[in-house]
Amino acid sequence: xxxxxxxxxxxxxxxxxxxxxxxxxxxxxxxxxxxxxxxxxxxxxxxxxxxxxxxxxxxxxxxxxxxxxxxxxxxxxxxxxxxxxxxxxxxxxxxxxxxxxxxxxxxxxxxxxxxxxxxxxxxxxxxxxxxxxxxxxxxxxxxxxxxxxxxxxxxxxxxxxxxxxxxxxxxxxxxxxxxxxxxxxxxxxxxxxxxxxxxxxxxxxxxxxxxxxxxxxxxxxxxxxxxxxxxxxxxxxxxxxxxxxxx
Amino acid sequence: xxxxxxxxxxxxxxxxxxxxxxxxxxxxxxxxxxxxxxxxxxxxxxxxxxxxxxxxxxxxxxxxxxxxxxxxxxxxxxxxxxxxxxxxxxxxxxxxxxxxxxxxxxxxxxxxxxxxxxxxxxxxxxxxxxxxxxxxxxxxxxxxxxxxxxxxxxxxxxxxxxxxxxxxxxxxxxxxxxxxxxxxxxxxxxxxxxxxxxxxxxxxxxxxxxxxxxxxxxxxxxxxxxxxxxxxxxxxxxxxxxxxxxxxxxxxxxxxxxxxxxx
Numbered sequence: 001x002x003x004x005x006x007x008x009x010x011x012x013x014x015x016x017x018x019x020x021x022x023x024x025x026x027x028x029x030x031x032x033x034x035x036x037x038x039x040x041x042x043x044x045x046x047x048x049x050x051x052x053x054x055x056x057x058x059x060x061x062x063x064x065x066x067x068x069x070x071x072x073x074x075x076x077x078x079x080x081x082x083x084x085x086x087x088x089x090x091x092x093x094x095x096x097x098x099x100x101x102x103x104x105x106x107x108x109x110x111x112x113x114x115x116x117x118x119x120x121x122x123x124x125x126x127x128x129x130x131x132x133x134x135x136x137x138x139x140x141x142x143x144x145x146x147x148x149x150x151x152x153x154x155x156x157x158x159x160x161x162x163x164x165x166x167x168x169x170x171x172x173x174x175x176x177x178x179x180x181x182x183x184x185x186x187x188x189x190x191x192x193x194x195x196x197x198x199x200x201x202x203x204x205x206x207x208x209x210x211x212x213x214x215x216x217x218x219x220x221x222x223x224x225x226x227x228x229x230x231x232x233x234x235x236x237x238x239x240x241x242x243x244x245x246x247x
Numbered sequence: 248x249x250x251x252x253x254x255x256x257x258x259x260x261x262x263x264x265x266x267x268x269x270x271x272x273x274x275x276x277x278x279x280x281x282x283x284x285x286x287x288x289x290x291x292x293x294x295x296x297x298x299x300x301x302x303x304x305x306x307x308x309x310x311x312x313x314x315x316x317x318x319x320x321x322x323x324x325x326x327x328x329x330x331x332x333x334x335x336x337x338x339x340x341x342x343x344x345x346x347x348x349x350x351x352x353x354x355x356x357x358x359x360x361x362x363x364x365x366x367x368x369x370x371x372x373x374x375x376x377x378x379x380x381x382x383x384x385x386x387x388x389x390x391x392x393x394x395x396x397x398x399x400x401x402x403x404x405x406x407x408x409x410x411x412x413x414x415x416x417x418x419x420x421x422x423x424x425x426x427x428x429x430x431x432x433x434x435x436x437x438x439x440x441x442x443x444x445x446x447x448x449x450x451x452x453x454x455x456x457x458x459x460x461x462x463x464x465x466x467x468x469x470x471x472x473x474x475x476x477x478x479x480x481x482x483x484x485x486x487x488x489x490x491x492x493x494x495x496x497x498x499x500x501x502x503x504x505x506x507x508x509x510x
């Protein structure tokens with residue numbers, strides 16, 4: 001089943017942010033969406049979540065119109081927002097953070113389920129700690145556990161590696177790989193693809209339009225990089241044969 | 248003990264509950280200015296009610312104050328879709344004050360009534376005022392207990408809450424409306440100008456001291472209650488205004504707490 005379909009999608013705020021997007025993401029795929037600042041990455045995430053109505057075209061998520069029928073698929077998606085948008089001054093415990101989405105919908109969450117989700121990201125020992133006393137990387141892992149606690153079919157991550165230390169990055173990548181091996185769909189919006197480049201099935205290079213889409217080595221060419229970023233970026237081929245943009 | 252004093256002691260406790268609940272939720276939502284906005288919007292409603300009373304219509308201030316505060320909340324919540332919530336609140340604040348000044352200026356014999364709504368007096372409450380505060384407090388407590396996790400979620404992570412299917416703008420509006428009810432219920436007891444210090448200073452101090460959400464609510468309640476009670480005691484001894492004394496104590500507590508944090 002197709003997890004996401006974009007059909008001729010355009011969107012504007014004051015000016016055009018996304019134009020004529022056409023792409024599909026299969027269920028079980030691990031896709032990275034990459035582009036410079038202002039490329040429309042976060043808008044694209046909001047379109048998938050059904051929070052914005054396309055100005056033209058339509059977006060489908062698990063067969064439902066993302067804007068008109070979001071209630072039908074919202075429970076199938078785990079979402080990891082940009083950590084910078086979170087009110088870090090609230091004195092919430094790690095357990096409260098993980099439970100909050102379900103409690104806010106009147107659903108009970110057992111402590112075992114919380115520990116289970118936290119153990120997936122290696123944070124099961126921190127259940128009673130205060131969220132705002134954790135490092136950026138640890139906070140991101142807790143937020144990932146929060147997204148996973150409902151066992152979603154698709155995980156949508158908005159800049160999951162911003163301000164995240166290397167051990168946490170590695171743990172997050174490991175979790176995402178495990179999820180795709182279990183048939184879950186993972187879509188990660190990133191400005192730096194290198195932490196997940198070896199794991200992704202496909203890259204969508206975006207700058208208001210889709211510049212290129214395909215396997216990382218097919219997408220990261222000098223020509224595509226210049227089209228997306230407006231200037232050249234050093235490309236390095238690693239020992240495993242993957243082309244890495246050094247940005 | 249004097250009946251007025253007993254009533255004042257009970258009202259102080261009720262106002263402190265409102266201050267702890269509404270104040271803490273406001274601080275959590277990073278919209279402290281909302282309390283001042285609500286109080287001054289409510290004042291516009293009071294001014295309209297006083298004007299109508301002065302020309303022969305018998306109306307109760309509470310409904311008008313609440314309507315004005317909720318209407319301002321609605322305008323603020325709508326405006327927050329396009330920018331910072333405090334901008335909407337500030338403009339609603341200015342609009343309400345303009346309405347208040349216009350209606351006060353055309354109302355005869357208004358001075359003493361307006362004075363009580365501006366600065367409050369916990370010792371001058373009628374039985375009606377007492378009942379209104381008790382009912383409003385019960386309503387705010389019940390509504391908050393049902394919606395607590397939603398309020399916490401939209402305060403902690405509005406993007407995540409929205410993605411999870413919570414209608415952030417709707418619950419923002421409900422939250423703002425509940426805060427408005429709390430503020431309006433306390434208006435006659437502590438006044439539109441001083442309400443900010445009783446609602447926000449204790450919660451802001453508690454945010455610095457509390458290690459958990461429960462602790463923040465509890466500390467906030469204790470600071471508000473002690474401020475109100477010490478205000479009453481000093482007022483009784485030296486014939487000074489109780490509301491102003493309570494505001495002074497809670498504000499000084501906040502500055503003491505933040506100064507200790509900095510040192």
